[in-house]
Amino acid sequence: MIRAGIAALLAGLALAGAPVRAGAASGAGALPPYAGLYQPSTVDERGLWMKADEYERQLRDSAFVIRDAALNAYVRGVFCRTVGPDRCAAVRLYVMRVPQFNATMMPNGALQIWSGLLLRVRSEAELAGILGHEFAHFERRHGLGRLRHGRVMTDIASWAGVLGGVSGLVVQTQAIGSIFTHSRADESEADLLGARYGAAAGYDARALPAIWMRLMDEADATALGRRQRSHRYDRVSFFASHPTSAQRAADLRAAAAALPPGGESGDQRLVGAIAPWRSAFLEDQLKLNDFEGTDVLLRQIAEAGWSEDLLFARAELYRGRGHPRDLVAAADLYRQAIGLNAGHPESWRGLGLALLRGGQVDEGRQALRHYLAARPDAADASMLAALLT
Protein backbone atom coordinates (compact mmCIF):
# COMPACT_ATOMS: atom_id res chain seq x y z
CA MET A 1 0.00 0.00 0.00
CA ILE A 2 2.64 2.41 1.08
CA ARG A 3 4.97 1.14 -1.57
CA ALA A 4 2.28 1.79 -4.13
CA GLY A 5 1.94 5.26 -2.63
CA ILE A 6 5.60 5.92 -3.19
CA ALA A 7 5.37 4.60 -6.73
CA ALA A 8 2.44 6.88 -7.46
CA LEU A 9 4.29 9.75 -5.90
CA LEU A 10 7.25 9.13 -8.14
CA ALA A 11 5.16 8.69 -11.27
CA GLY A 12 3.02 11.79 -11.33
CA LEU A 13 2.41 15.03 -9.53
CA ALA A 14 -0.97 15.82 -8.10
CA LEU A 15 -2.40 18.98 -6.69
CA ALA A 16 -4.13 17.62 -3.62
CA GLY A 17 -2.73 15.13 -1.30
CA ALA A 18 1.59 20.01 1.24
CA PRO A 19 8.55 24.07 4.25
CA VAL A 20 9.30 26.37 1.34
CA ARG A 21 12.47 25.68 -0.56
CA ALA A 22 14.89 28.54 -0.91
CA GLY A 23 16.53 28.86 -4.31
CA ALA A 24 15.33 29.08 -7.87
CA ALA A 25 11.82 30.20 -7.09
CA SER A 26 12.74 32.86 -4.58
CA GLY A 27 12.87 36.54 -5.36
CA ALA A 28 9.71 38.58 -5.57
CA GLY A 29 7.71 37.90 -8.71
CA ALA A 30 10.53 36.13 -10.55
CA LEU A 31 9.46 33.48 -13.06
CA PRO A 32 11.78 30.90 -14.57
CA PRO A 33 12.91 31.73 -18.13
CA TYR A 34 11.08 29.73 -20.79
CA ALA A 35 13.37 27.27 -22.53
CA GLY A 36 11.39 26.67 -25.72
CA LEU A 37 10.03 23.34 -26.88
CA TYR A 38 11.60 21.13 -24.27
CA GLN A 39 12.79 17.64 -25.08
CA PRO A 40 14.03 15.18 -22.45
CA SER A 41 17.73 14.36 -22.70
CA THR A 42 19.02 12.03 -20.00
CA VAL A 43 18.23 8.32 -19.67
CA ASP A 44 16.05 8.95 -16.60
CA GLU A 45 14.07 11.75 -18.12
CA ARG A 46 13.58 10.04 -21.46
CA GLY A 47 12.39 6.97 -19.58
CA LEU A 48 9.89 9.01 -17.59
CA TRP A 49 8.60 10.68 -20.73
CA MET A 50 8.30 7.32 -22.48
CA LYS A 51 6.09 6.01 -19.66
CA ALA A 52 4.09 9.22 -19.64
CA ASP A 53 3.65 9.09 -23.42
CA GLU A 54 2.30 5.55 -23.21
CA TYR A 55 -0.04 6.55 -20.41
CA GLU A 56 -1.24 9.53 -22.38
CA ARG A 57 -2.12 7.35 -25.37
CA GLN A 58 -4.67 5.68 -23.10
CA LEU A 59 -5.73 8.88 -21.39
CA ARG A 60 -6.42 10.63 -24.68
CA ASP A 61 -9.10 8.10 -25.62
CA SER A 62 -10.49 7.61 -22.12
CA ALA A 63 -14.24 7.77 -21.60
CA PHE A 64 -13.60 10.04 -18.60
CA VAL A 65 -12.27 12.88 -20.76
CA ILE A 66 -14.86 15.65 -21.21
CA ARG A 67 -14.75 16.57 -24.88
CA ASP A 68 -17.17 19.51 -24.77
CA ALA A 69 -15.50 22.08 -27.02
CA ALA A 70 -16.71 25.15 -25.09
CA LEU A 71 -15.54 23.93 -21.68
CA ASN A 72 -12.18 22.83 -23.09
CA ALA A 73 -11.70 26.13 -24.89
CA TYR A 74 -12.47 28.01 -21.69
CA VAL A 75 -10.05 26.06 -19.46
CA ARG A 76 -7.36 26.18 -22.12
CA GLY A 77 -7.93 29.92 -22.55
CA VAL A 78 -7.41 30.53 -18.83
CA PHE A 79 -4.33 28.31 -18.88
CA CYS A 80 -2.79 30.06 -21.92
CA ARG A 81 -3.45 33.47 -20.44
CA THR A 82 -1.83 32.34 -17.15
CA VAL A 83 1.40 30.86 -18.48
CA GLY A 84 1.58 32.64 -21.83
CA PRO A 85 1.11 31.25 -25.37
CA ASP A 86 4.60 29.69 -25.68
CA ARG A 87 4.41 27.64 -22.52
CA CYS A 88 0.78 26.84 -23.17
CA ALA A 89 1.68 25.16 -26.46
CA ALA A 90 3.86 22.63 -24.59
CA VAL A 91 0.89 21.19 -22.69
CA ARG A 92 -2.06 18.95 -23.57
CA LEU A 93 -4.95 19.62 -21.28
CA TYR A 94 -7.50 16.96 -20.35
CA VAL A 95 -10.66 17.87 -18.46
CA MET A 96 -11.62 14.69 -16.60
CA ARG A 97 -15.05 13.68 -15.32
CA VAL A 98 -13.88 12.78 -11.79
CA PRO A 99 -15.79 14.27 -8.87
CA GLN A 100 -12.86 14.92 -6.51
CA PHE A 101 -10.77 18.08 -6.18
CA ASN A 102 -7.55 17.41 -8.03
CA ALA A 103 -5.32 18.25 -10.97
CA THR A 104 -2.21 16.38 -12.05
CA MET A 105 0.76 16.97 -14.34
CA MET A 106 2.73 14.20 -16.04
CA PRO A 107 6.44 14.72 -16.75
CA ASN A 108 5.75 15.04 -20.50
CA GLY A 109 3.29 17.91 -20.14
CA ALA A 110 -0.05 16.06 -20.00
CA LEU A 111 -2.21 18.04 -17.62
CA GLN A 112 -5.40 16.61 -16.12
CA ILE A 113 -7.94 18.77 -14.38
CA TRP A 114 -10.80 17.02 -12.63
CA SER A 115 -14.43 18.11 -12.79
CA GLY A 116 -14.63 18.07 -8.98
CA LEU A 117 -12.08 20.87 -9.01
CA LEU A 118 -14.06 22.89 -11.55
CA LEU A 119 -17.11 22.54 -9.30
CA ARG A 120 -15.16 23.85 -6.29
CA VAL A 121 -13.23 26.83 -7.67
CA ARG A 122 -14.94 30.22 -7.37
CA SER A 123 -13.09 32.39 -9.81
CA GLU A 124 -10.81 32.39 -12.78
CA ALA A 125 -8.07 33.69 -10.47
CA GLU A 126 -8.30 30.50 -8.40
CA LEU A 127 -8.31 28.31 -11.49
CA ALA A 128 -5.31 30.23 -12.87
CA GLY A 129 -3.36 29.65 -9.64
CA ILE A 130 -4.03 25.91 -9.86
CA LEU A 131 -3.16 25.63 -13.55
CA GLY A 132 -0.01 27.67 -12.86
CA HIS A 133 0.84 25.26 -10.04
CA GLU A 134 0.59 22.28 -12.37
CA PHE A 135 2.62 24.00 -15.06
CA ALA A 136 5.31 24.78 -12.46
CA HIS A 137 5.70 21.03 -11.87
CA PHE A 138 6.39 20.65 -15.58
CA GLU A 139 8.63 23.69 -15.93
CA ARG A 140 10.68 22.84 -12.83
CA ARG A 141 10.81 19.18 -13.89
CA HIS A 142 9.67 17.98 -10.49
CA GLY A 143 8.87 14.49 -11.80
CA LEU A 144 12.51 13.92 -12.71
CA GLY A 145 13.79 15.39 -9.44
CA ARG A 146 11.40 13.17 -7.54
CA LEU A 147 12.55 10.02 -9.36
CA ARG A 148 16.21 10.82 -8.68
CA HIS A 149 15.73 11.81 -5.06
CA GLY A 150 13.43 8.84 -4.42
CA ARG A 151 15.95 6.47 -5.94
CA VAL A 152 18.81 7.69 -3.74
CA MET A 153 16.66 7.58 -0.62
CA THR A 154 15.21 4.10 -1.24
CA ASP A 155 18.79 2.91 -1.96
CA ILE A 156 19.88 4.24 1.42
CA ALA A 157 16.82 2.80 3.13
CA SER A 158 17.41 -0.64 1.59
CA TRP A 159 21.04 -0.82 2.68
CA ALA A 160 20.13 0.44 6.13
CA GLY A 161 17.44 -2.24 6.31
CA VAL A 162 19.92 -4.99 5.48
CA LEU A 163 22.45 -3.68 7.98
CA GLY A 164 19.66 -3.68 10.54
CA GLY A 165 19.71 -2.66 14.17
CA VAL A 166 18.29 0.45 15.74
CA SER A 167 20.63 2.72 13.79
CA GLY A 168 19.51 1.02 10.57
CA LEU A 169 15.89 1.73 11.41
CA VAL A 170 16.70 5.36 12.19
CA VAL A 171 18.46 5.80 8.86
CA GLN A 172 15.63 4.03 7.03
CA THR A 173 13.07 6.26 8.65
CA GLN A 174 14.97 9.40 7.77
CA ALA A 175 15.54 8.32 4.19
CA ILE A 176 11.86 7.46 3.59
CA GLY A 177 10.83 10.65 5.36
CA SER A 178 13.10 12.61 3.06
CA ILE A 179 11.14 11.41 0.00
CA PHE A 180 8.00 13.00 1.41
CA THR A 181 9.78 16.14 2.62
CA HIS A 182 11.15 16.56 -0.90
CA SER A 183 7.68 16.11 -2.36
CA ARG A 184 6.20 18.72 -0.02
CA ALA A 185 8.94 21.18 -0.96
CA ASP A 186 8.07 20.65 -4.65
CA GLU A 187 4.42 21.33 -3.93
CA SER A 188 5.20 24.50 -2.02
CA GLU A 189 7.40 25.70 -4.84
CA ALA A 190 4.63 24.97 -7.34
CA ASP A 191 2.07 26.81 -5.18
CA LEU A 192 4.34 29.85 -5.10
CA LEU A 193 5.03 29.78 -8.83
CA GLY A 194 1.35 29.23 -9.57
CA ALA A 195 0.51 32.39 -7.63
CA ARG A 196 3.16 34.31 -9.57
CA TYR A 197 1.98 33.07 -12.95
CA GLY A 198 -1.53 34.13 -12.07
CA ALA A 199 -0.44 37.55 -10.83
CA ALA A 200 1.73 38.14 -13.92
CA ALA A 201 -1.33 37.38 -16.06
CA GLY A 202 -3.43 39.97 -14.25
CA TYR A 203 -5.25 37.73 -11.76
CA ASP A 204 -5.68 38.60 -8.11
CA ALA A 205 -3.42 36.26 -6.11
CA ARG A 206 -5.23 37.16 -2.88
CA ALA A 207 -8.01 34.84 -4.02
CA LEU A 208 -5.86 31.73 -3.64
CA PRO A 209 -5.76 30.96 0.11
CA ALA A 210 -9.56 30.72 0.23
CA ILE A 211 -9.52 27.51 -1.85
CA TRP A 212 -7.69 25.70 0.92
CA MET A 213 -9.85 27.20 3.65
CA ARG A 214 -12.99 25.87 1.94
CA LEU A 215 -11.41 22.47 1.33
CA MET A 216 -10.59 22.18 5.03
CA ASP A 217 -14.21 22.91 5.96
CA GLU A 218 -15.45 20.31 3.52
CA ALA A 219 -12.89 17.68 4.60
CA ASP A 220 -13.79 18.24 8.25
CA ALA A 221 -17.48 17.74 7.48
CA THR A 222 -16.76 14.58 5.51
CA ALA A 223 -14.65 13.21 8.37
CA LEU A 224 -17.38 14.04 10.87
CA GLY A 225 -20.05 12.33 8.78
CA ARG A 226 -17.93 9.22 8.41
CA ARG A 227 -17.07 9.10 12.10
CA GLN A 228 -13.41 9.56 11.24
CA ARG A 229 -10.86 11.56 13.12
CA SER A 230 -10.67 15.07 11.80
CA HIS A 231 -7.57 15.99 9.83
CA ARG A 232 -4.74 17.66 11.67
CA TYR A 233 -3.68 20.90 10.05
CA ASP A 234 -1.23 22.09 12.69
CA ARG A 235 1.40 19.49 11.92
CA VAL A 236 2.35 17.47 8.90
CA SER A 237 2.11 13.70 8.87
CA PHE A 238 5.16 11.64 7.96
CA PHE A 239 3.76 10.22 4.75
CA ALA A 240 2.14 13.44 3.50
CA SER A 241 3.09 14.18 -0.09
CA HIS A 242 1.65 17.68 0.19
CA PRO A 243 1.79 20.40 2.87
CA THR A 244 -1.36 20.66 4.97
CA SER A 245 -4.15 22.80 3.57
CA ALA A 246 -3.59 25.26 6.44
CA GLN A 247 0.10 25.54 5.54
CA ARG A 248 -0.73 26.06 1.89
CA ALA A 249 -3.28 28.75 2.71
CA ALA A 250 -0.77 30.55 4.99
CA ASP A 251 2.05 30.32 2.41
CA LEU A 252 -0.20 31.56 -0.38
CA ARG A 253 -1.39 34.44 1.77
CA ALA A 254 2.23 35.46 2.40
CA ALA A 255 3.06 35.03 -1.31
CA ALA A 256 0.10 37.17 -2.37
CA ALA A 257 1.10 39.90 0.07
CA ALA A 258 4.55 40.05 -1.56
CA LEU A 259 3.07 40.39 -5.06
CA PRO A 260 1.93 43.72 -6.47
CA PRO A 261 -1.70 44.35 -5.42
CA GLY A 262 -4.58 44.41 -7.87
CA GLY A 263 -5.69 42.03 -10.56
CA GLU A 264 -9.10 40.67 -11.37
CA SER A 265 -10.94 37.65 -10.06
CA GLY A 266 -12.93 36.78 -13.20
CA ASP A 267 -15.58 35.05 -11.08
CA GLN A 268 -18.48 35.80 -13.43
CA ARG A 269 -16.65 34.35 -16.42
CA LEU A 270 -15.87 31.18 -14.50
CA VAL A 271 -19.43 30.73 -13.28
CA GLY A 272 -20.71 31.28 -16.82
CA ALA A 273 -18.32 28.74 -18.31
CA ILE A 274 -19.10 26.04 -15.75
CA ALA A 275 -22.88 26.68 -15.76
CA PRO A 276 -23.79 24.23 -18.57
CA TRP A 277 -21.99 21.48 -16.65
CA ARG A 278 -22.80 22.30 -13.05
CA SER A 279 -25.88 20.08 -12.77
CA ALA A 280 -23.89 17.11 -14.06
CA PHE A 281 -20.99 17.81 -11.68
CA LEU A 282 -23.41 18.14 -8.77
CA GLU A 283 -25.01 14.83 -9.71
CA ASP A 284 -21.55 13.19 -9.64
CA GLN A 285 -20.91 14.72 -6.23
CA LEU A 286 -24.20 13.31 -4.86
CA LYS A 287 -23.11 9.83 -5.85
CA LEU A 288 -20.10 10.06 -3.53
CA ASN A 289 -22.40 9.22 -0.63
CA ASP A 290 -20.88 11.98 1.51
CA PHE A 291 -23.83 13.73 3.13
CA GLU A 292 -22.00 16.13 5.46
CA GLY A 293 -19.23 17.03 3.03
CA THR A 294 -21.68 17.59 0.18
CA ASP A 295 -23.94 19.73 2.35
CA VAL A 296 -21.01 21.96 3.29
CA LEU A 297 -19.92 22.15 -0.36
CA LEU A 298 -23.43 23.12 -1.52
CA ARG A 299 -23.65 25.80 1.15
CA GLN A 300 -20.24 27.12 0.10
CA ILE A 301 -21.27 27.33 -3.56
CA ALA A 302 -24.58 28.92 -2.54
CA GLU A 303 -22.90 31.81 -0.73
CA ALA A 304 -23.64 33.78 -3.90
CA GLY A 305 -27.31 32.73 -3.64
CA TRP A 306 -29.33 29.52 -3.87
CA SER A 307 -30.00 28.86 -7.52
CA GLU A 308 -32.37 26.22 -8.80
CA ASP A 309 -29.70 23.58 -9.51
CA LEU A 310 -28.20 23.98 -6.03
CA LEU A 311 -31.61 23.71 -4.36
CA PHE A 312 -32.39 20.62 -6.40
CA ALA A 313 -29.03 19.01 -5.55
CA ARG A 314 -29.54 19.70 -1.86
CA ALA A 315 -33.06 18.30 -2.02
CA GLU A 316 -31.75 15.14 -3.67
CA LEU A 317 -29.06 14.92 -0.98
CA TYR A 318 -31.65 15.04 1.81
CA ARG A 319 -34.11 12.72 0.11
CA GLY A 320 -31.23 10.29 -0.45
CA ARG A 321 -30.52 10.09 3.27
CA GLY A 322 -34.21 9.65 3.83
CA HIS A 323 -34.89 10.22 7.52
CA PRO A 324 -38.48 11.42 7.98
CA ARG A 325 -37.16 14.89 8.81
CA ASP A 326 -34.97 14.78 5.67
CA LEU A 327 -38.05 14.13 3.52
CA VAL A 328 -39.72 17.20 4.98
CA ALA A 329 -36.59 19.27 4.33
CA ALA A 330 -36.26 17.82 0.81
CA ALA A 331 -39.88 18.59 -0.10
CA ASP A 332 -39.35 22.18 1.00
CA LEU A 333 -36.15 22.45 -1.07
CA TYR A 334 -37.84 20.96 -4.17
CA ARG A 335 -40.64 23.50 -3.80
CA GLN A 336 -38.09 26.32 -3.60
CA ALA A 337 -36.43 24.99 -6.75
CA ILE A 338 -39.81 24.82 -8.51
CA GLY A 339 -40.47 28.35 -7.29
CA LEU A 340 -37.41 29.50 -9.20
CA ASN A 341 -38.13 27.34 -12.25
CA ALA A 342 -41.45 25.54 -12.51
CA GLY A 343 -40.26 23.96 -15.77
CA HIS A 344 -37.69 21.67 -14.15
CA PRO A 345 -39.42 18.26 -14.24
CA GLU A 346 -36.84 16.48 -12.04
CA SER A 347 -37.81 18.71 -9.12
CA TRP A 348 -41.43 17.56 -9.52
CA ARG A 349 -40.22 13.97 -9.54
CA GLY A 350 -38.21 14.41 -6.35
CA LEU A 351 -41.04 16.32 -4.69
CA GLY A 352 -43.50 13.57 -5.57
CA LEU A 353 -41.30 10.81 -4.20
CA ALA A 354 -40.47 12.75 -1.02
CA LEU A 355 -44.15 13.47 -0.36
CA LEU A 356 -45.27 9.90 -1.08
CA ARG A 357 -42.64 8.51 1.24
CA GLY A 358 -43.70 11.01 3.85
CA GLY A 359 -47.34 9.89 3.67
CA GLN A 360 -48.74 12.84 1.68
CA VAL A 361 -50.10 10.59 -1.02
CA ASP A 362 -52.37 12.93 -2.96
CA GLU A 363 -49.91 15.79 -3.23
CA GLY A 364 -47.16 13.32 -4.05
CA ARG A 365 -49.09 11.78 -6.92
CA GLN A 366 -49.98 15.21 -8.20
CA ALA A 367 -46.28 16.15 -8.36
CA LEU A 368 -45.39 12.89 -10.11
CA ARG A 369 -48.09 13.56 -12.71
CA HIS A 370 -46.35 16.89 -13.41
CA TYR A 371 -43.11 15.02 -14.01
CA LEU A 372 -44.63 12.33 -16.22
CA ALA A 373 -46.48 14.90 -18.29
CA ALA A 374 -43.20 16.67 -18.99
CA ARG A 375 -41.10 13.53 -19.40
CA PRO A 376 -43.37 10.83 -20.81
CA ASP A 377 -40.35 8.99 -22.22
CA ALA A 378 -38.29 9.02 -19.02
CA ALA A 379 -36.49 5.77 -18.22
CA ASP A 380 -38.38 5.46 -14.94
CA ALA A 381 -41.78 6.52 -16.36
CA SER A 382 -43.50 3.15 -16.07
CA MET A 383 -42.17 2.57 -12.58
CA LEU A 384 -43.42 5.96 -11.42
CA ALA A 385 -46.75 5.45 -13.17
CA ALA A 386 -47.23 2.39 -10.98
CA LEU A 387 -47.12 4.66 -7.95
CA LEU A 388 -50.06 6.69 -9.22
CA THR A 389 -52.75 4.03 -8.66
Place this chain on the structure above:
Amino acid sequence: MMHRLAAWLGAMSCILSPVAAFAQEKSASRPGFAMAPGACILLFRPDISVGAQSTGGIAEPNADWTQEAREHLDAALGRAQQGMGHPIVTAAAPVGEAAAALAAYRALFSVVADSVIEYQFFPGNRLPTKKRAGQFDWTMGPGVAALGQGSGCGYGLFLLTEDQFGSTGRKMLQIVALMARVPVTSGVHKGYAGLVDLRTGELIWLNADRQMGGDVRTADGAAKRVAQLLEGFPGAVPVPAGSGQ
Protein backbone atom coordinates in the same frame (compact mmCIF):
# COMPACT_ATOMS: atom_id res chain seq x y z
CA MET B 1 3.41 4.76 21.99
CA MET B 2 3.93 1.04 21.42
CA HIS B 3 1.21 0.81 18.83
CA ARG B 4 2.72 3.73 17.02
CA LEU B 5 6.09 1.96 16.99
CA ALA B 6 4.42 -1.19 15.70
CA ALA B 7 2.75 0.82 12.96
CA TRP B 8 6.15 2.20 12.03
CA LEU B 9 7.74 -1.20 11.79
CA GLY B 10 4.79 -2.42 9.76
CA ALA B 11 5.01 0.49 7.38
CA MET B 12 8.75 0.09 6.94
CA SER B 13 8.53 -3.62 6.25
CA CYS B 14 5.71 -2.90 3.83
CA ILE B 15 7.96 -0.54 1.90
CA LEU B 16 11.07 -2.61 1.95
CA SER B 17 10.10 -6.26 2.16
CA PRO B 18 10.44 -8.16 -1.08
CA VAL B 19 7.37 -9.70 -2.68
CA ALA B 20 7.21 -13.42 -2.14
CA ALA B 21 6.70 -15.48 -5.26
CA PHE B 22 3.75 -17.91 -5.09
CA ALA B 23 3.24 -20.94 -7.22
CA GLN B 24 0.66 -20.22 -9.90
CA GLU B 25 -0.81 -21.75 -12.99
CA LYS B 26 0.32 -19.95 -16.10
CA SER B 27 -2.06 -20.74 -18.88
CA ALA B 28 -5.64 -21.75 -19.60
CA SER B 29 -7.88 -21.90 -22.63
CA ARG B 30 -11.58 -22.24 -23.25
CA PRO B 31 -12.43 -25.97 -23.27
CA GLY B 32 -13.60 -27.39 -26.57
CA PHE B 33 -12.74 -24.27 -28.49
CA ALA B 34 -11.44 -24.62 -32.03
CA MET B 35 -10.20 -21.64 -33.97
CA ALA B 36 -11.52 -21.10 -37.47
CA PRO B 37 -8.73 -22.37 -39.73
CA GLY B 38 -6.66 -19.62 -41.28
CA ALA B 39 -8.59 -16.81 -39.60
CA CYS B 40 -6.44 -13.79 -38.99
CA ILE B 41 -5.60 -12.41 -35.56
CA LEU B 42 -5.79 -8.70 -34.89
CA LEU B 43 -2.87 -7.57 -32.74
CA PHE B 44 -3.55 -4.51 -30.61
CA ARG B 45 -0.60 -2.27 -29.76
CA PRO B 46 1.44 -4.33 -27.27
CA ASP B 47 2.01 -2.80 -23.86
CA ILE B 48 5.81 -2.94 -23.55
CA SER B 49 7.92 -1.43 -20.83
CA VAL B 50 11.63 -2.08 -20.26
CA GLY B 51 13.83 -0.49 -17.68
CA ALA B 52 16.07 -1.11 -14.69
CA GLN B 53 15.34 -1.78 -11.07
CA SER B 54 17.24 0.46 -8.66
CA THR B 55 18.87 -0.83 -5.49
CA GLY B 56 15.84 0.23 -3.51
CA GLY B 57 13.45 -1.46 -5.93
CA ILE B 58 12.21 1.57 -7.85
CA ALA B 59 11.40 1.05 -11.53
CA GLU B 60 13.63 3.14 -13.79
CA PRO B 61 11.98 3.15 -17.23
CA ASN B 62 14.39 3.20 -20.17
CA ALA B 63 13.16 4.64 -23.47
CA ASP B 64 15.90 3.11 -25.64
CA TRP B 65 15.51 -0.38 -24.22
CA THR B 66 11.77 -0.17 -24.62
CA GLN B 67 12.09 0.91 -28.24
CA GLU B 68 14.53 -1.94 -28.97
CA ALA B 69 12.21 -4.41 -27.29
CA ARG B 70 9.25 -3.13 -29.31
CA GLU B 71 11.12 -3.67 -32.57
CA HIS B 72 12.53 -7.08 -31.61
CA LEU B 73 9.22 -8.38 -30.25
CA ASP B 74 7.43 -7.17 -33.34
CA ALA B 75 9.89 -9.01 -35.60
CA ALA B 76 9.73 -12.13 -33.44
CA LEU B 77 5.92 -12.14 -33.62
CA GLY B 78 6.16 -11.82 -37.39
CA ARG B 79 8.27 -14.98 -37.47
CA ALA B 80 6.13 -16.79 -34.93
CA GLN B 81 2.92 -16.40 -36.92
CA GLN B 82 4.28 -18.74 -39.56
CA GLY B 83 4.08 -21.59 -37.08
CA MET B 84 0.66 -20.57 -35.81
CA GLY B 85 -1.34 -21.08 -38.95
CA HIS B 86 -3.04 -17.74 -38.42
CA PRO B 87 -1.73 -14.51 -39.88
CA ILE B 88 -1.23 -11.72 -37.34
CA VAL B 89 -2.47 -8.33 -38.50
CA THR B 90 -1.35 -5.24 -36.62
CA ALA B 91 -4.40 -3.15 -35.77
CA ALA B 92 -4.36 0.36 -37.21
CA ALA B 93 -4.48 3.23 -34.70
CA PRO B 94 -8.16 4.18 -34.59
CA VAL B 95 -9.66 7.64 -34.36
CA GLY B 96 -12.88 9.04 -32.95
CA GLU B 97 -15.41 6.64 -31.48
CA ALA B 98 -13.35 3.61 -32.48
CA ALA B 99 -10.44 4.99 -30.45
CA ALA B 100 -12.68 5.40 -27.41
CA ALA B 101 -13.99 1.86 -27.82
CA LEU B 102 -10.48 0.45 -28.09
CA ALA B 103 -9.32 2.39 -25.01
CA ALA B 104 -12.28 1.09 -23.03
CA TYR B 105 -11.76 -2.52 -24.11
CA ARG B 106 -8.00 -2.36 -23.50
CA ALA B 107 -8.74 -1.21 -19.97
CA LEU B 108 -11.37 -3.93 -19.60
CA PHE B 109 -9.02 -6.59 -20.92
CA SER B 110 -6.32 -5.69 -18.41
CA VAL B 111 -8.88 -5.94 -15.59
CA VAL B 112 -10.20 -9.29 -16.85
CA ALA B 113 -6.66 -10.63 -17.33
CA ASP B 114 -5.68 -9.53 -13.82
CA SER B 115 -8.82 -11.18 -12.48
CA VAL B 116 -8.05 -14.46 -14.26
CA ILE B 117 -4.53 -14.40 -12.86
CA GLU B 118 -5.69 -13.60 -9.35
CA TYR B 119 -8.90 -15.61 -9.09
CA GLN B 120 -8.24 -18.58 -11.32
CA PHE B 121 -4.52 -19.09 -11.78
CA PHE B 122 -3.86 -19.08 -8.04
CA PRO B 123 -5.60 -22.32 -7.02
CA GLY B 124 -5.84 -21.36 -3.37
CA ASN B 125 -7.51 -18.07 -4.25
CA ARG B 126 -10.19 -19.30 -6.66
CA LEU B 127 -13.60 -17.76 -6.65
CA PRO B 128 -16.38 -20.28 -5.96
CA THR B 129 -17.59 -19.92 -9.55
CA LYS B 130 -14.14 -20.71 -10.95
CA LYS B 131 -13.39 -23.93 -9.10
CA ARG B 132 -14.65 -26.52 -11.57
CA ALA B 133 -11.75 -28.46 -13.12
CA GLY B 134 -10.93 -27.51 -16.69
CA GLN B 135 -13.26 -24.52 -16.57
CA PHE B 136 -12.30 -21.28 -18.30
CA ASP B 137 -15.30 -19.00 -18.56
CA TRP B 138 -14.48 -15.30 -18.93
CA THR B 139 -15.90 -12.79 -21.36
CA MET B 140 -15.63 -9.11 -22.26
CA GLY B 141 -19.09 -9.07 -23.85
CA PRO B 142 -20.20 -8.97 -27.49
CA GLY B 143 -19.46 -5.24 -27.75
CA VAL B 144 -15.88 -6.27 -28.52
CA ALA B 145 -17.07 -6.85 -32.08
CA ALA B 146 -16.59 -3.10 -32.65
CA LEU B 147 -12.83 -3.59 -32.39
CA GLY B 148 -12.67 -6.05 -35.27
CA GLN B 149 -14.88 -4.13 -37.64
CA GLY B 150 -13.29 -3.57 -41.01
CA SER B 151 -10.31 -5.80 -40.25
CA GLY B 152 -11.93 -9.07 -41.28
CA CYS B 153 -10.22 -10.78 -38.34
CA GLY B 154 -12.10 -13.06 -35.99
CA TYR B 155 -9.71 -12.86 -33.07
CA GLY B 156 -7.95 -10.18 -31.09
CA LEU B 157 -4.58 -10.57 -29.40
CA PHE B 158 -3.47 -8.49 -26.42
CA LEU B 159 0.14 -8.57 -25.25
CA LEU B 160 1.90 -7.09 -22.25
CA THR B 161 5.48 -7.37 -21.13
CA GLU B 162 7.18 -5.56 -18.30
CA ASP B 163 10.88 -5.87 -17.61
CA GLN B 164 12.99 -4.24 -14.97
CA PHE B 165 16.56 -5.48 -15.09
CA GLY B 166 18.13 -5.61 -11.65
CA SER B 167 20.85 -2.96 -11.38
CA THR B 168 24.31 -3.82 -10.08
CA GLY B 169 23.34 -2.22 -6.79
CA ARG B 170 20.20 -4.35 -6.58
CA LYS B 171 22.21 -7.52 -7.18
CA MET B 172 24.76 -6.52 -4.52
CA LEU B 173 21.93 -5.84 -2.11
CA GLN B 174 20.47 -9.24 -2.93
CA ILE B 175 23.78 -10.97 -2.12
CA VAL B 176 24.39 -9.07 1.11
CA ALA B 177 20.78 -9.52 2.17
CA LEU B 178 21.06 -13.24 1.52
CA MET B 179 23.91 -13.39 4.04
CA ALA B 180 21.57 -11.74 6.51
CA ARG B 181 18.93 -14.30 5.49
CA VAL B 182 16.63 -11.68 4.09
CA PRO B 183 15.19 -12.68 0.72
CA VAL B 184 15.42 -9.85 -1.81
CA THR B 185 14.32 -10.32 -5.40
CA SER B 186 16.24 -8.71 -8.21
CA GLY B 187 14.53 -7.76 -11.45
CA VAL B 188 10.96 -7.97 -12.69
CA HIS B 189 10.17 -9.93 -15.85
CA LYS B 190 6.49 -10.50 -16.35
CA GLY B 191 4.03 -10.61 -19.16
CA TYR B 192 0.82 -11.99 -20.49
CA ALA B 193 -0.83 -12.74 -23.78
CA GLY B 194 -4.56 -13.14 -24.27
CA LEU B 195 -6.75 -14.10 -27.19
CA VAL B 196 -10.31 -12.85 -27.50
CA ASP B 197 -13.06 -14.01 -29.85
CA LEU B 198 -14.02 -10.76 -31.55
CA ARG B 199 -17.55 -12.00 -32.34
CA THR B 200 -18.59 -13.10 -28.87
CA GLY B 201 -16.13 -11.30 -26.64
CA GLU B 202 -15.20 -14.54 -24.93
CA LEU B 203 -11.69 -14.93 -23.62
CA ILE B 204 -10.32 -17.94 -25.48
CA TRP B 205 -6.90 -18.23 -23.98
CA LEU B 206 -4.72 -16.47 -21.49
CA ASN B 207 -1.08 -17.10 -20.72
CA ALA B 208 0.52 -15.17 -17.91
CA ASP B 209 3.91 -15.51 -16.34
CA ARG B 210 5.43 -13.42 -13.59
CA GLN B 211 8.93 -14.78 -14.09
CA MET B 212 9.62 -14.78 -17.81
CA GLY B 213 12.88 -15.49 -19.62
CA GLY B 214 14.55 -13.91 -22.62
CA ASP B 215 16.26 -10.53 -22.79
CA VAL B 216 13.76 -8.58 -24.87
CA ARG B 217 16.44 -6.03 -25.79
CA THR B 218 18.02 -8.59 -28.13
CA ALA B 219 16.60 -10.39 -31.16
CA ASP B 220 17.23 -13.85 -29.71
CA GLY B 221 15.84 -12.92 -26.32
CA ALA B 222 12.74 -11.43 -27.88
CA ALA B 223 12.18 -14.64 -29.87
CA LYS B 224 12.42 -16.63 -26.64
CA ARG B 225 10.01 -14.25 -24.91
CA VAL B 226 7.51 -14.51 -27.75
CA ALA B 227 7.74 -18.30 -27.64
CA GLN B 228 7.01 -18.18 -23.90
CA LEU B 229 4.17 -15.73 -24.34
CA LEU B 230 2.55 -17.95 -26.97
CA GLU B 231 2.97 -21.16 -24.98
CA GLY B 232 -0.29 -23.08 -24.93
CA PHE B 233 -1.72 -21.03 -27.80
CA PRO B 234 -4.82 -22.84 -29.09
CA GLY B 235 -3.79 -24.41 -32.36
CA ALA B 236 -0.21 -24.83 -33.44
CA VAL B 237 2.47 -23.87 -30.95
CA PRO B 238 5.38 -22.03 -32.53
CA VAL B 239 8.86 -23.22 -31.60
CA PRO B 240 11.41 -20.86 -33.12
CA ALA B 241 14.73 -22.47 -33.90
CA GLY B 242 17.37 -22.11 -31.22
CA SER B 243 15.03 -20.84 -28.52
CA GLY B 244 16.30 -23.57 -26.23
CA GLN B 245 12.97 -24.02 -24.49
